[in-house]
Amino acid sequence: MQHFFVVPDQVRDGYIEITGSDVNHMKNVLRMKTGEQLEISDGNNKKYLCEIESLEADKVMARILEEREAENELPSKLYLFQGLPKSDKMELIIQKAVELGAWEVIPVATKRAVVKLDQKKAAKKRERWSGISESAAKQAGRNVIPEIKQVMNFQEALSYAKSLDVLLIPYELAEGMQATKERIQAIQPGQSVGIFIGPEGGFEQEEVKLAMEAGAYPITLGRRILRTETAGMTMLSVLMYHLEQE
Structure with a gap:
């Protein structure tokens, strides 16, 4: 499953808005489609299982299916x-x-x-x-x-x-x-x-x-x-x- 990063401000109202270079990568390199699932981390210890709802020219909207605490980081920096x-x-x-x-x-x-x-x-x-x-x-x-x-x-x-x-x-x-x-x-x-x-x-x-x-x-x-x-x-x-x- 593909994994992407956003900042917390991009997570709102049950959706995550993906912008920037990831949009081109998703559309033209990975050739992802609506309905496809992906994981998104917000850099703030939260990880989301999402489904692509729309792919536009400058953004991708992903609907949040599940939110969970991320436990992938070491306990020390x-x-x-x-x-x-x-x-x-x-x-x-x-x-x-x-x-x-x-x-x-x-x-x-x-x-x-x-x-x-x-x-x-x-x-x-x-x-x-x-x-x-x-x-x-x-x-x-x-x-x-x-x-x-x-x-x-x-x-x-x-x-x-x-x-x-x-x-x-x-x-x-x-x-x-x-x-x-x-x-x-x-x-x-x-x-x-x-x-x-x-x-x-x-x-x-x-x-x-x-x-x-x-x-x-x-x-x-x-x-x-x-x-x-x-x-x-x-x-x-x-x-x-x-x-x-x-």
Whole structure:
């Protein structure tokens, strides 16, 4: 069943009005017809089973058949602070992060990042990344579309992360696996968690030091060296498993 997102204002009087690019996608790509059923999330923890009542030039009207509380989100908000990787790896990282339950993805320009984006290029990249987030959220049945923040430098990222309850930074010189297990097991549902992942080549020691001074806990991901596009997925998978055990 196809899945779409709206904002709460589009839900009224037993109907949902779909506008924007989704209209063309529904009519000309998916070739949906009146009477066809679909799921719609309002980004406010509600999900609706609907039936298409009309397809017009600039909008689609869907009649609400059933309303229910959405329970697809993790009990904690996970923030992935991802060091900018080379080529198109960021697209894969965002897609998988959204599927695994990330609340936000924050691209970070670290010292060892090969990719350098000026303001114009960063804005264009962010627009594409946001589209990938929306597509992944639809595919995964998410209740919300995770926001892809603008590219931040490392200091800006640390400042943004200050309000989070737990900060984790995988680091090759971190203590053994037992300490990492204890740190993850201590995370409680409802706590917000920031995960800092370095680019190819990892973080510089000074960056790790700054992160630890900001309250980040260094952890290990095991004895193997993981690629930057693998490390974030590993952390999100571990946290998803931990948080969804209840």
